[in-house]
Amino acid sequence: MFTASIYVIAIIAFLVSLAKDVNKTRVALIKSWKSFSNIFPPLLTVLSLVGLALTVLNPGLISKIIGAETGIKGMIITSVIGAITLIPGFVAFPLAASLLEKGAGIMQLAVFISTLMMVGFATLPLEISYFGRKVAFLRNGLAFIFSFFVAFIIGMVVS
Structure with a gap:
């Protein structure tokens, strides 16, 4: 329930931002995508290593x-x-x-x-x-x- 409410709040905030200024919203989405793209490879590596370690270690x-x-x-x-x-x-x-x-x-x-x-x-x-x-x-x-x-x-x- 908590996760669903966070998603609803995020969608509402996105729609409000979109209604206020489309260009700023687009720029923010591009910046957030670049940030996500930069953090995703190390995050995937860490998550994979953690998963592997928890699988191997009994x-x-x-x-x-x-x-x-x-x-x-x-x-x-x-x-x-x-x-x-x-x-x-x-x-x-x-x-x-x-x-x-x-x-x-x-x-x-x-x-x-x-x-x-x-x-x-x-x-x-x-x-x-x-x-x-x-x-x-x-x-x-x-x-x-x-x-x-x-x-x-x-x-x-x-x-």
Whole structure:
């Protein structure tokens, strides 16, 4: 029902925009198509790799590597994966839900999502060019440490 309401709102907004100014609406559609065309190949790659990984990794293996009983070791594994991976949030959260269903631990997934969103190993060169080496490493290091605090708090709240 929620998805249908979002589609209805989008269609109404599109029709209002079309009624107001056809040329601006056409330009906006062209820009959005170009944006979609640029993001689609990496998104398709990420979704394919996630699907393949979830197919190959059985629940027993997931529990063994990043299950709740792995403790800090599993958290370190998922934090490193989260820090080096460049996955958008709208892919990461469903991935985390799938991993949780297959036996991953809450704190392990919390640190994974936190490092994924806050630590940018892949984007570090760009960050260094804008903010300088010291600030970029400091920000990423503090974000990495803070991710563990977030995971512990989530673990305490959920448990």
